Amino acid sequence: MVRAVLGAARGRFRDAVMLPVISLFCGFAxxxxxxxLSGANPVDxxxxxxxxxxxxxxxxxxxxxxxxxxxxLGLAVAAGFRAGLFNIGAEGQFYLGAxxxxxxxxxxxxxxGIAHIPLAVMAGMLGGCLWGAIPGVLKARFGAHEVITxxxxxxxxxxxxxxxxxNRGPMAxxxxxxxxxxxxxxxxxxxxxxxxxxxxxGLLLALAAVPVxxxxxxxxxIGFRIRAVGLNATAARAAGISVGWTLVTxxxxxxxxxxxxxxxxxxxxxxxxxxxxxTGLGFDAIAVALLARSNPWAILPAAFLFGAMRSGAGFMxxxxxxxxxxxxxxxxxxIMFIAAPLLVRWMFRLRQTPxxxxxxxxxxxxxxxxxxxxxxxxxxxxxx
Amino acid sequence: MIAHVLAADLPGLLRQADLxxxxxxxxxxxxPLTLAALGGVMSERSGVVNIALEGIMxxxxxxxxxxxxxxxxxxxxxxxxxxxxxxxxxxxxVLSIEFLVDQIVSGTVINILALGITGVFYRTxxxxxxxxxxxxxxxxxxxxxxxxxxxxRVLFSHQAVTYAMLVLVVVVHLIVxxxxxxxRTRACGEHPMAADTAGINVKMVRYVNVLASGALGxxxxxxxxxxxxxxxxxxxxxxxxxxxxxxMIFGKWTPVGAFLASLLFACADALGARLQTxxxxxxxxxxxxxxxxxxxxxxxxxxxxxIAPAAVGRPYRKS
Numbered sequence: 001m002v003r004a005v006l007g008a009a010r011g012r013f014r015d016a017v018m019l020p021v022i023s024l025f026c027g028f029a030x031x032x033x034x035x036x037l038s039g040a041n042p043v044d045x046x047x048x049x050x051x052x053x054x055x056x057x058x059x060x061x062x063x064x065x066x067x068x069x070x071x072x073l074g075l076a077v078a079a080g081f082r083a084g085l086f087n088i089g090a091e092g093q094f095y096l097g098a099x100x101x102x103x104x105x106x107x108x109x110x111x112x113g114i115a116h117i118p119l120a121v122m123a124g125m126l127g128g129c130l131w132g133a134i135p136g137v138l139k140a141r142f143g144a145h146e147v148i149t150x151x152x153x154x155x156x157x158x159x160x161x162x163x164x165x166x167n168r169g170p171m172a173x174x175x176x177x178x179x180x181x182x183x184x185x186x187x188x189x190x191x192x193x194x195x196x197x198x199x200x201x202g203l204l205l206a207l208a209a210v211p212v213x214x215x216x217x218x219x220x221x222i223g224f225r226i227r228a229v230g231l232n233a234t235a236a237r238a239a240g241i242s243v244g245w246t247l248v249t250x251x252x253x254x255x256x257x258x259x260x261x262x263x264x265x266x267x268x269x270x271x272x273x274x275x276x277x278x279t280g281l282g283f284d285a286i287a288v289a290l291l292a293r294s295n296p297w298a299i300l301p302a303a304f305l306f307g308a309m310r311s312g313a314g315f316m317x318x319x320x321x322x323x324x325x326x327x328x329x330x331x332x333x334x335i336m337f338i339a340a341p342l343l344v345r346w347m348f349r350l351r352q353t354p355x356x357x358x359x360x361x362x363x364x365x366x367x368x369x370x371x372x373x374x375x376x377x378x379x380x381x382x383x384x
Numbered sequence: 385m386i387a388h389v390l391a392a393d394l395p396g397l398l399r400q401a402d403l404x405x406x407x408x409x410x411x412x413x414x415x416p417l418t419l420a421a422l423g424g425v426m427s428e429r430s431g432v433v434n435i436a437l438e439g440i441m442x443x444x445x446x447x448x449x450x451x452x453x454x455x456x457x458x459x460x461x462x463x464x465x466x467x468x469x470x471x472x473x474x475x476x477x478v479l480s481i482e483f484l485v486d487q488i489v490s491g492t493v494i495n496i497l498a499l500g501i502t503g504v505f506y507r508t509x510x511x512x513x514x515x516x517x518x519x520x521x522x523x524x525x526x527x528x529x530x531x532x533x534x535x536x537r538v539l540f541s542h543q544a545v546t547y548a549m550l551v552l553v554v555v556v557h558l559i560v561x562x563x564x565x566x567x568r569t570r571a572c573g574e575h576p577m578a579a580d581t582a583g584i585n586v587k588m589v590r591y592v593n594v595l596a597s598g599a600l601g602x603x604x605x606x607x608x609x610x611x612x613x614x615x616x617x618x619x620x621x622x623x624x625x626x627x628x629x630x631x632m633i634f635g636k637w638t639p640v641g642a643f644l645a646s647l648l649f650a651c652a653d654a655l656g657a658r659l660q661t662x663x664x665x666x667x668x669x670x671x672x673x674x675x676x677x678x679x680x681x682x683x684x685x686x687x688x689x690x691i692a693p694a695a696v697g698r699p700y701r702k703s
Binding site for chain 1: 488492493496501502503505507509623627629630667669673676679685
């Protein structure tokens with residue numbers, strides 16, 4: 001009995017800690033090979049990465065600044081995963097959140113900070129929520145696979161941003177030489193937590209978002225429906241849960257979190273939005289969520305790790321000429337090993353039964369997208 | 385509103401409209417879409433979802449260009465693109481067939497990996513080099529056929545990858561629907577257990593088809609670097625691999641259907657580029673959105689009618 005409990009605990013420990021650690025190790029090993037092939041010294045590169053993330057002047061606050069959007073975006077992607085949805089559109093929803101947030105930031109005047117900031121933050125959440133709900137509706141109503149629709153909406157969001165801000169667009173700052181929006185009002189800027197750094201109030205928002213999302217997913221009816229749909233949509237439907245409505249809800253929540261990340265970047269860090277707002281944060285967030293295995297609490301360390309990598313990558317490129325894109329290699333490899341417990345077992349000759357493979361698109365990838373939905377759910381019907 | 389703007393500009397449009405030029409540009413722009421969509425057809429007909437085609441095209445565009453640059457030989461570049469496409473597809477195959485990784489996750493891994501690897505090596509090897517580029521594939525005007533009025537320009541005056549695409553549409557159609565191999569492939573995609581019972585090696589069939597899709601994607605990647613611009617730029621494929629998958633779905637998993645759907649997307653693309661030069665007063669960004677929005681509409685609208693291979697996305701494990 002005691003042994004069984006210990007065994008189970010060991011299994012859980014391996015799932016929650018060992019697998020991510022092994023995956024990270026392999027990620028850096030593969031990245032080291034890429035650095036070697038490109039003619040640089042991987043040790044130098046990784047040392048520079050570490051210095052840039054932690055030990056340089058102001059490095060740690062900057063790492064925390066980079067961690068903030070990863071927390072929101074990681075939670076966004078994780079929420080989708082819990083319903084069996086693969087939201088690759090966090091990047092586009094992030095853009096929309098930034099657009100809505102910056103708009104409220106520079107167009108609304110004469111409001112005290114105590115109202116202006118929440119207004120801009122909520123506008124950002126609304127923008128992301130709307131953009132995220134589109135693929136949700138398309139999936140619920142027409143069975144369109146969210147992987148394709150969210151990727152396409154990313155491109156639409158990039159072009160929309162370009163139109164709004166570039167080339168004297170409707171939201172461009174006509175007096176600035178570079179294509180960008182005007183600066184947001186002082187009242188909309190998130191206060192700095194540590195004088196002399198860029199560490200802003202967003203950190204506290206991010207720390208608060210984790211328990212909120214955990215509570216939402218684990219302790220509310222909506223969360224129960226989301227998890228039920230993710231585990232088995234057919235069973236959930238049989239139990240009377242409106243699958244279509246749940247998909248729209250979870251995509252809306254996911255989009256709102258991504259939009260919050262976008263607004264936070266504007267209100268806390270840049271204070272304006274450039275036309276070339278290329279971040280890639282939304283794509284990294286997929287790796288964050290997978291690394292955390294969609295557990296809201298585990299998002300925090302995963303986001304911190306990715307924040308550190310992103311923050312240190314610039315210094316690494318400066319010092320060793322190794323491109324910041326190296327981080328993508330680490331991320332891709334991490335996802336690969338997390339998603340392939342069988343591969344880890346095979347590589348390390350583990351004999352115990354591996355944890356079940358991570359099923360993301362539960363109903364079988366594009367099959368779910370392409371097969372006609374079992375029973376087309378109409379939103380009107382399910383809303384009642 | 386758009387209709388109104390279009391109507392206002394219609395006389396000017398018609399005066400300048402170069403329909404033959406538009407048709408030719410459509411065929412050219414459809415080249416990578418069709419090749420990747422054909423790859424998708426082969427892979428998915430055998431039961432393996434391949435959203436890695438975007439990453440395959442990006443990486444092979446890079447490898448093809450780098451090989452052509454080093455060897456000063458465009459044919460070597462083409463070959464390198466095809467071989468590297470098969471290698472990356474091999475990774476997808478091993479992950480999804482052998483290690484039962486969710487095929488969407490495996491594809492996403494490859495797509496992110498492709499961005500990282502091409503980014504790192506582009507910066508080290510290509511970005512600041514001032515060597516003379518390898519140029520682009522020559523335009524071959526076919527004798528006699530190329531002299532037919534209109535049709536000659538639209539169909540028989542192209543570069544190598546486009547000709548290959550036109551031929552491969554027919555070849556893949558014949559393979560999938562008129563050969564024993566095609567029958568086995570479709571059996572593995574519809575009902576792998578039945579195929580296994582009938583003595584078909586499901587894993588092997590899936591491996592070969594995924595590798596074939598890698599070769600097709602590799603050819604598609606070569607289009608971007610050594611046919612179109614004679615250079616490599618970061619993220620040069622710009623999501624065309626995903627658009628190709630939508631074309632495959634719209635084409636109901638058939639080679640000819642995928643080709644026709646690719647033509648539709650390519651036409652939207654080519655039209656968007658041309659309307660700008662015609663002076664239509666629609667912001668260019670909205671015209672550039674056309675293929676992406678069309679993809680969403682198609683993926684949402686074609687669902688009821690298009691039916692995927694029954695076992696696509698499901699790993700097959702002998703029990």
